[in-house]
Amino acid sequence: xxxxxxxxxxxxxxxKSQERIGLVAFVTAGxxxxxxxxxxxxxxxxxxxxxxELGMPFSDPMADGPAIQLANLRALGNGASLANxxxxxxxxxxxxxxxxxxxxxxxNPIHCYGVPRFLDDCITAGVDGLxxxxxxxxxxxxxxxxxxxxxxxxxxxxxxxxxQARLGTVLxxxxxxxxxxxxxxxxxxxxxxxxxxxxxxxxxxxxxxLPIAVGFGIRSKEQVREMAGTADAxxxxxxxxxxxxxxxxxxxxxxxxxxxxxxxxxxxxxxxR
Amino acid sequence: MSKPESYRxxxxxxxxxxxxxxxxxxxxxxxxxxxVETAWNRYRNDPAFNAExxxxxxxxxxxxxxxxxxxxxTEELGGAKIYFKRxxxxxxxxxxxxxxxxxxLLARRMGKRRxxxxxxxGQHGVATATVxxxxxxxxxxxxxxxxxxxxxxNVFRMKLLGAEIVPVTSGTATLKDAxxxxxxxxxxxxxxxxxxxxxxxxxxxxxxxVRDFQSVIGREAKAQLLERENRxxxxxxACIGGGSNAIGLFHPFLDDESxxxxxxxxxxxxxxxxxxAASLSGGKPGVLHGNRTYLLQNEDGQIHDAHxxxxxxxxxxxxxxxxxxxxxxxxxxxxxxxxxxLDAFQLSCRTEGIIPALEPAHALSHVAxxxxxxxxxxxxxxxxxxxxxxxxxSVAQVLGEKI
Numbered sequence: 001x002x003x004x005x006x007x008x009x010x011x012x013x014x015x016k017s018q019e020r021i022g023l024v025a026f027v028t029a030g031x032x033x034x035x036x037x038x039x040x041x042x043x044x045x046x047x048x049x050x051x052x053e054l055g056m057p058f059s060d061p062m063a064d065g066p067a068i069q070l071a072n073l074r075a076l077g078n079g080a081s082l083a084n085x086x087x088x089x090x091x092x093x094x095x096x097x098x099x100x101x102x103x104x105x106x107x108n109p110i111h112c113y114g115v116p117r118f119l120d121d122c123i124t125a126g127v128d129g130l131x132x133x134x135x136x137x138x139x140x141x142x143x144x145x146x147x148x149x150x151x152x153x154x155x156x157x158x159x160x161x162x163x164q165a166r167l168g169t170v171l172x173x174x175x176x177x178x179x180x181x182x183x184x185x186x187x188x189x190x191x192x193x194x195x196x197x198x199x200x201x202x203x204x205x206x207x208x209x210l211p212i213a214v215g216f217g218i219r220s221k222e223q224v225r226e227m228a229g230t231a232d233a234x235x236x237x238x239x240x241x242x243x244x245x246x247x248x249x250x251x252x253x254x255x256x257x258x259x260x261x262x263x264x265x266x267x268x269x270x271x272x273r
Numbered sequence: 274m275s276k277p278e279s280y281r282x283x284x285x286x287x288x289x290x291x292x293x294x295x296x297x298x299x300x301x302x303x304x305x306x307x308x309v310e311t312a313w314n315r316y317r318n319d320p321a322f323n324a325e326x327x328x329x330x331x332x333x334x335x336x337x338x339x340x341x342x343x344x345x346x347t348e349e350l351g352g353a354k355i356y357f358k359r360x361x362x363x364x365x366x367x368x369x370x371x372x373x374x375x376x377x378l379l380a381r382r383m384g385k386r387r388x389x390x391x392x393x394x395g396q397h398g399v400a401t402a403t404v405x406x407x408x409x410x411x412x413x414x415x416x417x418x419x420x421x422x423x424x425x426x427n428v429f430r431m432k433l434l435g436a437e438i439v440p441v442t443s444g445t446a447t448l449k450d451a452x453x454x455x456x457x458x459x460x461x462x463x464x465x466x467x468x469x470x471x472x473x474x475x476x477x478x479x480x481x482x483v484r485d486f487q488s489v490i491g492r493e494a495k496a497q498l499l500e501r502e503n504r505x506x507x508x509x510x511a512c513i514g515g516g517s518n519a520i521g522l523f524h525p526f527l528d529d530e531s532x533x534x535x536x537x538x539x540x541x542x543x544x545x546x547x548x549x550a551a552s553l554s555g556g557k558p559g560v561l562h563g564n565r566t567y568l569l570q571n572e573d574g575q576i577h578d579a580h581x582x583x584x585x586x587x588x589x590x591x592x593x594x595x596x597x598x599x600x601x602x603x604x605x606x607x608x609x610x611x612x613x614x615l616d617a618f619q620l621s622c623r624t625e626g627i628i629p630a631l632e633p634a635h636a637l638s639h640v641a642x643x644x645x646x647x648x649x650x651x652x653x654x655x656x657x658x659x660x661x662x663x664x665x666x667s668v669a670q671v672l673g674e675k676i
Contacts (some may be wrong), residue, residue: 059560059575060444062453063299063460069443107297107560112574134297134560161463166304184301185461219457243537267489 001066005151007100007128008176012211012232021228021272023181025049025212025265026237028057028071029088030080032244035256040244041262045099046267047262048086051213053235056085063133065188067238070245082109082118086125093126096213100157102129102176105192107143115143118176119150128155137169144173153177156202160184160196167207177211177232180206182218188238190228191217200228221271228272236268280527280603283594288477288564291600293593296476296622298563301460306563309467310478312383318486322378327485329374333407334364334486336371336489340497340654345624353507353647355640357657358494360521361630367659368490368518369400371658373469375486377404380467388468389413391455393420393448393514393583395427396630396659397471402436412436415455417447427663445578448588452562464533472515473592480592487521494654495525502652508533511656512636513606514550514586516595527603535643536595537636539581540608551577551608552591553599566593582611582671583631585659615640615671618661630659631668 015022025044030037044052058076061068090103101148102110103122110118110132122130130147137144137156144154153176162170162182171178180200182192214227215235243264247257283290290552298306300481316322330336339362343355343548359367370375373390380388388410396433398414399407405412414431418440421428439458444450450468459468473483491509498506511519513536539550549555552567559568561576569589579589598604614631615639623630629637636655643652659670669676 057575060453062451062562063301064454065457073444076575083573085280108568108570108576111558111560111565112570112572133299134300134563136296136300136303138296138303158302161301161304163304170300181301183461184463186457186649189461231523 003097004123004126004242005153007098008051008153011100012177015050021224021231021264022050022233023048023052023224023269023272024054024215024233024235025240026055026235028055028068028075030057030070030075031241032248032257033073033086034077034080036258038088038091039258041088042095042260043258044265047094047265048272049099049265051100051102051233053102053104054085054089056082056103056109058106058109061106062100063165063186065186065238067188067241067245071241082113084122089127090125100128101126102131103127103204104131105133107132107134110143115146119146119152121150121232121239123150127152127199129155130178131155131157133157148173148175148222152272155179157181158200160200167204171208174208174210177213178208179235180212180214180231181216182214183216185216187216189217191223194226201230222269224268225272240264252261277601280536280598283525283597284477284481286480289506290594290597293565293596294477294480295565296563297560297565298414298476300356303461305340305463306476308383310507312379312671313478313482316320316559318383322382326375326378327467330371330489334336334370335362336373337493337497338362338507340494340501342462343625345539346621349624350641350644352644352649353651354649355644356498356506356654357587358490358626358654359657360490361633361660365400365403366662367369367396367400367630369397370403370516371489371521372471372483372486373397373400373404376467376469376482377408377410379658380469381408383467385465386412387411387462389415389455389458390469390471391415391448392471392479393417393430393587394663395420395424396585396663398436398662399430399434400425401469402431402434405436413439413458415441415451417441417451417457419446419520420448423667424584424663437624449576456562460490460600463579471517472518473517473594474515474562474564476568476591480564480594483517484520484524484594486516488524490518490521492523494522495664498652498654505529505532506654507647507651508535509539509654510535510636510640511658512537512586512632513591513595514539514588515590518656520592520594522656523604533640534604536604536606536610537605539586539635539642540582540610541580541582543610549608550581550586550588551593552589554608556589558596561590564588564593566596580616582667583635585630585632586635606632607639609635609638615668617641618668626656628661628665629657632659633657633665
């Protein structure tokens with residue numbers, strides 16, 4: 001199996017041996033601009049991110065709340081594109097060949113780029129998995145099947161609306177890990193009840209051996225710590241992206257924004273140990 | 274592409290019209306989409322459901338709408354006989370209520386207690402707010418901030434009808450963003466909420482469901498013309514934004530091969546300028562708002578804003594069935610500019626005493642182009658899908674009149 005197929009499982013095995021929960025850091029590629037976005041990305045592992053979820057900017061991010069919508073628009077306004085996102089991953093890989101990178105986004109830019117070309121370029125760049133929000137199992141022929149054939153992980157979302165019958169459909173063709181969306185809603189709006197998360201994760205565990213990451217509404221190291229013992233990883237997105245917005249609003253320098261963002265990652269990572 | 278046995282058999286059970294359509298939605302919504310599909314399949318042929326729909330269509334909406342022979346316009350153009358299907362005479366002034374009525378009856382049977390909708394020009398928002406008032410259900414309408422400014426009368430109408438209007442500031446603050454925010458609302462309120470989509474687009478089963486509710490237009494027109502002229506029309510036309518009034522007129526005629534079918538998109542300032550809303554003439558296939566269809570987008574797959582003088586045509590996509598009918602060549606799609614639509618708007622006022630909405634003024638403009646070249650024994654049916662009361666302010670502005 002290629003390196004692409006292994007980084008995610010290697011990382012979760014490492015976390016298991018360290019007996020701790022992992023931190024998945026989400027940022028939008030090229031936010032606020034290409035150079036700063038690259039610096040942010042490159043410094044995430046040192047700041048304590050165990051896995052990286054990199055958003056592929058899209059003009060119409062329907063599953064995202066205001067924070068990530070704005071991140072998408074900032075990035076696109078400064079020249080972000082799918083080709084540039086892949087270049088960012090390739091550059092990151094020259095510095096780090098261990099930390100898994102999962103691309104998250106919407107189907108249309110990939111549809112436009114062309115599926116075979118996209119998957120080839122993902123492998124060349126060093127992408128480990130894909131999360132495509134608007135491709136449910138009903139549309140698996142589009143990208144899921146070719147992606148799995150190419151040896152890239154296909155990571156699916158489970159949600160509070162995923163009932164027992166649906167869970168089997170969702171877990172089929174899932175690989176890498178399962179991303180449990182803890183609320184019915186969009187990113188960065190509210191947090192779920194801990195008991196609800198626990199029972200949902202327990203339910204998913206009875207049906208799969210894949211690691212489970214929990215996300216949506218996690219903003220602090222305390223929340224990350226609460227997830228330990230339940231989930232295998234916690235995903236933080238909107239809180240990180242908000243650091244960029246706040247920095248821009250306060251006329252902070254790009255260096256300061258990068259520092260602040262990595263500072264928050266460091267703080268969140270302290271909740272994993 | 275080989276000719277299908279029937280042009281009316283789509284979509285397949287996964288919601289595909291050829292390669293178009295489908296169900297491209299977030300997992301949170303997927304169980305609900307399947308629930309809507311189950312309910313739709315259960316009630317679409319249910320006699321009690323259809324009896325209730327027909328009752329309200331007749332006594333509340335005012336169906337059937339007349340098929341009117343536009344005699345002066347016919348004389349003025351000097352060619353084919355022109356008939357208007359008068360869906361602008363419906364309650365609320367457009368075809369939109371045919372669909373909102375059907376969907377709210379379905380929502381009630383599903384036990385949903387809250388209705389959401391998106392709107393651009395406000396016609397679908399008004400039609401949704403109207404049926405929500407009729408059935409006493411809370412109604413939330415998402416509308417782009419830009420559209421709220423240019424469609425103030427419809428905003429006030431919706432408020433009078435008890436709807437809550439949520440201004441959409443995300444993205445470009447127009448119809449596509451209103452649809453994004455309606456979908457975001459739906460994801461967060463899956464338990465109790467029904468989303469009444471306004472056009473024949475979105476995830477399966479919406480394109481099919483909206484088409485079937487709007488097909489009353491074509492069924493009536495066909496029967497009315499048979500009674501009046503004892504034959505089928507030679508050409509039928511309708512304007513296209515998302516394409517719900519057009520598919521409603523076209524669908525009952527798709528297998529009548531002698532009938533030429535023409536859809537008219539909005540060319541805005543001209544296709545070449547990039548400032549238009551003609552997804553078929555100026556876009557390419559992509560995936561947005563739950564379906565694969567023709568979209569206005571750049572080379573990176575980012576969605577472009579549409580432009581049209583008519584806010585109701587101002588959408589960067591088109592219903593998937595139109596994309597398919599375009600690909601297989603059953604329907605011919607053309608486009609008409611802002612200026613041409615304005616000219617037709619005035620032509621209708623002057624010759625027929627009908628102030629049309631700017632949307633069907635696009636269709637009328639194409640009628641004016643082709644009718645003179647057709648023999649006097651030929652017949653054109655055009656869907657007059659909305660009245661122009663909502664547009665008089667913006668038309669006055671363009672014509673330099675102060676009102």
